[in-house]
Amino acid sequence: MIRRKRWWIAGAVIAVLLTAAAAVTVIAFPSVAAVTCPGCYGLERLQPGVYAEPGLPQARRRQVSEVVEQANKRVRDFFGGRVGSPDVLVCLSDDCYRRIGGGRERGIAVLNRSVMLSPRGVDPVIASHELTHVELHARLDGAEVPQWFDEGLAVLVSDDPRYLAPAGDRCLPDSRRSPPAALPVTLDDWLRAASADPRLYAEAACQVSRWAEKNGGNQAVRTLVERLSAGQPFPDMQG
Structure with a gap:
C-alpha cells in the first residue's frame, strides 16, 4: 500500500511538472506551441502541412496554397527532392501573426522544422527562403x-x-x-x-x-x- 501510494504521488508530481512546462512554453514561446498545435491557436488546415487563419475568402486560400507550392518547388528543384516535411503556418493579419508568436519579420523557421509566414511574407521568395533553412538542417x-x-x-x-x-x-x-x-x-x-x-x-x-x-x-x-x-x-x- 505504501509503495502504491508513493507511485501515485510520483505520478501526480510528474503530471504537475509537465503541465507547468507546457504552460511556460505557451507563455514564453508561443511560436513553439503554435507549430506544435496550430489548431490550438485558431489556425485551420488548408491542405496537408499548410495552416492558415480561419474565415479566409476562397481567393486568399488559393493564394496561400499557390505561394506554398511555388516555394516548395524552388526548394525541390534546387535540392533535387525533399528530405524535410515542415508544416507552414500562414497569417494574413497582424493580429494572427502576433498571436502565434511572430514579430516584425516577414517569416521565420521555427526549430528548423516548421515555418511561420506573416502577412508580408506570403510570397514565394520569403516562403522558399524559410523552407530552405528547414531543408538544409534536415539534410545536415x-x-x-x-x-x-x-x-x-x-x-x-x-x-x-x-x-x-x-x-x-x-x-x-x-x-x-x-x-x-x-x-x-x-x-x-x-x-x-x-x-x-x-x-x-x-x-x-x-x-x-x-x-x-x-x-x-x-x-x-x-x-x-x-x-x-x-x-x-x-x-x-x-x-
Whole structure:
C-alpha cells in the first residue's frame, strides 16, 4: 500500500511538472506551441502541412496554397527532392501573426522544422527562403554550418532579387566587401549584424553562389551538405 501510494504521488508530481512546462512554453514561446498545435491557436488546415487563419475568402486560400507550392518547388528543384516535411503556418493579419508568436519579420523557421509566414511574407521568395533553412538542417542531420552560409544559401535558393543579380555573376556590385571570415558565424551575431546592415544577405549569397558556380552548381551544394552530414569539416569558401 505504501509503495502504491508513493507511485501515485510520483505520478501526480510528474503530471504537475509537465503541465507547468507546457504552460511556460505557451507563455514564453508561443511560436513553439503554435507549430506544435496550430489548431490550438485558431489556425485551420488548408491542405496537408499548410495552416492558415480561419474565415479566409476562397481567393486568399488559393493564394496561400499557390505561394506554398511555388516555394516548395524552388526548394525541390534546387535540392533535387525533399528530405524535410515542415508544416507552414500562414497569417494574413497582424493580429494572427502576433498571436502565434511572430514579430516584425516577414517569416521565420521555427526549430528548423516548421515555418511561420506573416502577412508580408506570403510570397514565394520569403516562403522558399524559410523552407530552405528547414531543408538544409534536415539534410545536415545535426551538423553545423556558419550562419552566413545558411542565410546565403536561403537567398540563393529563393532567388531573392533584393540580394542577387538576375543572371551571370549573381553578386550585386556592393556585395563583395567582406570575405567569408568577416561574415557572422553564429546565429546571434548574424541577427545583430544583419539588423544593422541588410547588405550582409547579399554578401553571404555572393559567397555561396560563387563557390557553387566554381564547383559544379546546385549539385556541388548537395554534395557538400552530404559530406558535412557525414562529419567532414566545412570548407574554406574564401575567394
